[in-house]
Amino acid sequence: MSEIVTSKRTIGVLFGGRSLEHDVSVVSGLQVLQALDSDRYRPLPIYIDHSGHWWTGETLWHRSSFSKGGPNKDRLTEVVLSSNFGASELRSNRAGALPGLPNLRVDVFLPILHGTYGEDGCIQGLLELTGCAYVGCGVAASAIGMNKRLSKLIVSRVGIPVVPWRSIQRSVLDLGAAWLDDTPVEVESVFGWPVIVKPCNLGSSAGVSVAHSPSELNSAILRVFEYDTEGLIEPFIKNRLELNVAVVGLDTPVASITEMPVTLKGSHLSFSEKYKRQGRKSVSSSEGMASAVRVLDPLDLPAEMRATAQEFAIRAFTELGCEGISRVDFLIDTDRDELFFNEINTLPGSLAYYLWSAPPHYWTITELLTKLIERAERIRATRVRLERQPPPELRLLG
Amino acid sequence: MPTSSLWLALIPLAAVQLYLVWRRLLAYLRFFQQEGYENLRFLKWTRARSLTDPAFLVAVASAFLGPKFPLSIAILSFLVFLALAVAQPDPRSTGKISLRLTDRAKRILITTFVVVVVVWGGLLSVNPTEPVRTGFVASSAVFLLLPVLLLVGNTLLMPYEQLVQRRFEQDAKRLISDVHPFIVGITGSYGKSSTKSMLAHFLRFKGPTLAASGSINTLMGVTRHIRENLVPGDQFMLVEMGAFRVGSIRRLCQLTPPSAGIITAVGEMHLERFGSTEEIVRAKSELAQALPPGSFLVANADSPGALRIARGATHAKVLLYGETSPETLDTRLKDVVFTSKGTTFRLETREAEYSCFVPLLGRPIILNLAGAFTLAVRMGMSPALVIAAMRTLRPVANRLEVVEEDGITWVRDAYNSNPIGFRAALEVAAALPVSRRILVTPGVVELGPEQREANRKLAAEAAAVCDFTVVVSDTNRSAFEAGHRDAGKPGTLVPVETRTEAFRWLRDRLRSGDSVILENDLPDLYEASEGIFLNARPRRPKALKAQV
Numbered sequence: 001m002s003e004i005v006t007s008k009r010t011i012g013v014l015f016g017g018r019s020l021e022h023d024v025s026v027v028s029g030l031q032v033l034q035a036l037d038s039d040r041y042r043p044l045p046i047y048i049d050h051s052g053h054w055w056t057g058e059t060l061w062h063r064s065s066f067s068k069g070g071p072n073k074d075r076l077t078e079v080v081l082s083s084n085f086g087a088s089e090l091r092s093n094r095a096g097a098l099p100g101l102p103n104l105r106v107d108v109f110l111p112i113l114h115g116t117y118g119e120d121g122c123i124q125g126l127l128e129l130t131g132c133a134y135v136g137c138g139v140a141a142s143a144i145g146m147n148k149r150l151s152k153l154i155v156s157r158v159g160i161p162v163v164p165w166r167s168i169q170r171s172v173l174d175l176g177a178a179w180l181d182d183t184p185v186e187v188e189s190v191f192g193w194p195v196i197v198k199p200c201n202l203g204s205s206a207g208v209s210v211a212h213s214p215s216e217l218n219s220a221i222l223r224v225f226e227y228d229t230e231g232l233i234e235p236f237i238k239n240r241l242e243l244n245v246a247v248v249g250l251d252t253p254v255a256s257i258t259e260m261p262v263t264l265k266g267s268h269l270s271f272s273e274k275y276k277r278q279g280r281k282s283v284s285s286s287e288g289m290a291s292a293v294r295v296l297d298p299l300d301l302p303a304e305m306r307a308t309a310q311e312f313a314i315r316a317f318t319e320l321g322c323e324g325i326s327r328v329d330f331l332i333d334t335d336r337d338e339l340f341f342n343e344i345n346t347l348p349g350s351l352a353y354y355l356w357s358a359p360p361h362y363w364t365i366t367e368l369l370t371k372l373i374e375r376a377e378r379i380r381a382t383r384v385r386l387e388r389q390p391p392p393e394l395r396l397l398g
Numbered sequence: 399m400p401t402s403s404l405w406l407a408l409i410p411l412a413a414v415q416l417y418l419v420w421r422r423l424l425a426y427l428r429f430f431q432q433e434g435y436e437n438l439r440f441l442k443w444t445r446a447r448s449l450t451d452p453a454f455l456v457a458v459a460s461a462f463l464g465p466k467f468p469l470s471i472a473i474l475s476f477l478v479f480l481a482l483a484v485a486q487p488d489p490r491s492t493g494k495i496s497l498r499l500t501d502r503a504k505r506i507l508i509t510t511f512v513v514v515v516v517v518w519g520g521l522l523s524v525n526p527t528e529p530v531r532t533g534f535v536a537s538s539a540v541f542l543l544l545p546v547l548l549l550v551g552n553t554l555l556m557p558y559e560q561l562v563q564r565r566f567e568q569d570a571k572r573l574i575s576d577v578h579p580f581i582v583g584i585t586g587s588y589g590k591s592s593t594k595s596m597l598a599h600f601l602r603f604k605g606p607t608l609a610a611s612g613s614i615n616t617l618m619g620v621t622r623h624i625r626e627n628l629v630p631g632d633q634f635m636l637v638e639m640g641a642f643r644v645g646s647i648r649r650l651c652q653l654t655p656p657s658a659g660i661i662t663a664v665g666e667m668h669l670e671r672f673g674s675t676e677e678i679v680r681a682k683s684e685l686a687q688a689l690p691p692g693s694f695l696v697a698n699a700d701s702p703g704a705l706r707i708a709r710g711a712t713h714a715k716v717l718l719y720g721e722t723s724p725e726t727l728d729t730r731l732k733d734v735v736f737t738s739k740g741t742t743f744r745l746e747t748r749e750a751e752y753s754c755f756v757p758l759l760g761r762p763i764i765l766n767l768a769g770a771f772t773l774a775v776r777m778g779m780s781p782a783l784v785i786a787a788m789r790t791l792r793p794v795a796n797r798l799e800v801v802e803e804d805g806i807t808w809v810r811d812a813y814n815s816n817p818i819g820f821r822a823a824l825e826v827a828a829a830l831p832v833s834r835r836i837l838v839t840p841g842v843v844e845l846g847p848e849q850r851e852a853n854r855k856l857a858a859e860a861a862a863v864c865d866f867t868v869v870v871s872d873t874n875r876s877a878f879e880a881g882h883r884d885a886g887k888p889g890t891l892v893p894v895e896t897r898t899e900a901f902r903w904l905r906d907r908l909r910s911g912d913s914v915i916l917e918n919d920l921p922d923l924y925e926a927s928e929g930i931f932l933n934a935r936p937r938r939p940k941a942l943k944a945q946v
Contacts, residue, residue, distance in 0.1 A: 173783075177783050219790050222783075222790050
């Protein structure tokens with residue numbers, strides 16, 4: 001009896017990208033490459049450089065290739081995504097450069113791109129247009145998840161408490177200097193001091209600052225406008241804790257255990273605390289988010305609050321129409337024991353794999369990725385099979 | 399005639415030498431690139447450096463011994479050349495400024511390589527009856543003349559490079575006339591880059607602004623930057639205009655006709671290149687002359703040179719800024735106070751007086767900020783907005799940046815210093831609340847005949863502020879010794895040969911509460927030739943950190 005050999009599916013892991021979080025994405029991307037089940041899949045690294053070009057090659061597996069100004073392009077092959085709907089192919093001008101090229105079929109894409117162009121629906125739009133299967137949120141959920149104001153608007157409509165906010169658009173800069181006087185007056189009367197000011201559409205802590213006075217507020221707003229066209233101003237909860245829960249989109253979404261990032265400097269988690277090694281010289285060098293200082297499943301967290309956070313996380317995930325793995329970040333006002341939705345990360349650093357290491361779900365990232373890849377193909381197939389034949393009333397051209 | 403087995407040895411010998419030549423060319427090219435492919439400047443750097451190349455010495459020795467023991471010398475030299483080729487650090491990934499293999503660099507490399515082969519072939523054919531000796535003599539000559547051959551390669555390419563450059567300039571000009579941005583030209587002996595980045599920071603809150611992030615200030619650099627980065631919709635473009643000789647700014651102004659200008663400070667920097675302060679003033683005046691009638695020329699009134707240029711400007715409307723100048727100023731800097739977090743100061747304009755804070759340090763930087771403020775406000779920005787924007791400026795690495803690490807306060811001012819910047823760093827260091835201050839510096843260079851005197855004065859001032867001065871390399875050592883004697887503190891001077899040695903000295907003595915001022919950490923050009931031919935990687939400050 002002859003055995004049918006199923007070929008390994010090629011999984012294109014997209015990482016790097018044009019956002020501020022390029023480096024974080026490289027770290028996460030390399031983790032995912034290593035974590036994919038190599039018995040089942042052929043992981044293909046696809047690095048997007050700072051200017052948006054796509055590259056593939058063996059050297060991309062090694063973190064050392066990314067130091068000193070990025071990988072040596074001479075050893076890589078530049079590729080583009082075929083625009084033919086459903087082809088799901090990478091193309092290269094250099095024939096024979098890699099096995100399978102110039103047309104290399106990719107079965108499923110795994111966008112591991114944090115921030116602008118990667119987490120905000122842009123790459124998802126490209127993959128939709130070309131009919132590719134991909135893991136994670138679709139266009140709308142990505143775009144809304146990236147926009148802090150829109151995600152707050154939506155989750156607050158389904159009963160999840162959010163910290164109040166004021167939005168300020170960059171276009172105020174074109175309307176004279178009156179806002180420099182008016183905004184602090186308004187903010188002071190509504191929130192008092194201090195306030196936290198952050199970009200509306202960035203995933204990292206870049207551009208975030210706390211303001212204690214009118215002059216600090218104005219500078220904080222300008223700092224946001226260096227990065228984004230919209231800023232959010234919120235009261236700064238002085239005695240606060242952060243609480244994060246991941247949700248994975250399976251047939252029914254499942255919440256992970258909770259984590260509490262440890263704030264080192266008494267203020268909000270800053271970029272370096274979030275993503276750099278914390279003096280733990282023995283930590284493997286490709287850990288990124290996974291090695292930040294945190295407490296998993298904190299024991300002193302009231303069980304009720306934990307359950308509420310997990311329930312809110314699933315509700316937010318569902319309401320925004322998310323897929324894949326998202327991490328929902330909450331704030332706890334410790335003076336009032338109140339829990340607030342802060343933001344959702346639809347492509348969290350390290351895919352928040354460390355949050356599945358305790359009961360009830362002992363899933364390794366490898367298992368989770370396998371589940372998500374299978375689901376991605378199903379989602380794509382479902383969309384492709386949607387009725388595309390226009391009904392008679394739309395057939396105008398005979 | 400050599401035996402056939404010798405011939406068999408000579409072919410790989412030639413091959414390995416060509417490989418070594420290739421490696422050496424890369425090494426020299428890195429410095430040629432840093433000197434802006436200017437033949438004379440590179441020649442000045444290279445001097446007799448190739449005499450110290452082990453490859454040259456091996457070739458000379460082989461030329462003497464080769465005829466006596468042809469086969470063994472051939473094999474031995476083959477092995478040595480191979481070892482040298484492998485041992486040479488790759489300039490593409492080593493050194494403080496590594497080689498970028500741009501298209502031009504590749505062209506120069508390949509052309510020079512062809513020149514080398516031709517020269518070698520020519521020398522070999524002089525005396526073909528004695529191939530072993532002739533071969534090694536030819537090799538010696540090639541290794542000795544390699545820097546010169548690089549210049550020959552560059553010169554051969556010159557007509558082509560000029561053609562390419564002209565075409566690129568036309569492209570850039572067309573782009574500028576399409577996009578039509580408001581162009582601000584910025585020149586001066588120092589402070590150009592920082593003024594540019596601060597003004598860009600302000601203007602970006604008014605409209606899309608193109609400004610190069612580094613010090614792009616040559617015709618070629620600016621052309622390339624425009625072609626790669628200017629996009630329709632850009633409202634402002636800031637161009638740093640470097641003067642390498644009289645005429646260079648005029649040509650830049652033809653490429654990017656300025657609608658406003660800033661003259662930061664005109665002084666003795668790069669005196670070596672110009673010969674006299676007079677020439678420098680002439681070179682920098684070209685910006686003022688290029689300004690259209692009614693445009694703004696902002697000038698630093700504290701700098702006599704800049705003030706002279708401003709006075710000579712015929713069509714532009716002059717706006718003056720300064721701190722100490724007796725002139726009536728449009729913006730006067732007052733009450734400057736340094737802390738480890740930044741600087742507080744006041745700006746007095748003709749209309750009002752403003753309290754400001756900026757997370758940057760150093761008197762010249764604050765003065766540049768006053769210049770950028772002056773023009774930004776004249777270009778229609780509200781003073782309150784500009785002052786709010788000042789708080790969002792970020793310190794630039796190694797430009798008078800104060801970093802606290804494990805109890806040590808580092809005052810990092812490594813990048814291209816001049817006496818004014820040097821003093822600024824000393825002033826900031828003196829204001830910081832630390833227990834001991836240790837200065838590490840090779841002194842200042844490129845000051846022509848005044849170099850010794852300038853360093854002597856700086857050394858005396860440093861001795862008054864610092865507990866120790868570690869002077870690196872012998873370039874300015876005797877001036878520093880004299881300066882320390884003048885200050886009556888000869889015992890606080892620590893002369894060392896290299897940066898590595900300086901850090902070793904520090905590592906053994908630093909303790910918590912100390913401050914280290916890293917001043918004018920010279921680019922590779924002026925350091926001893928370590929690391930060019932053989933791997934002598936300097937230890938990084940990181941190693942130091944771990945030990946303190």
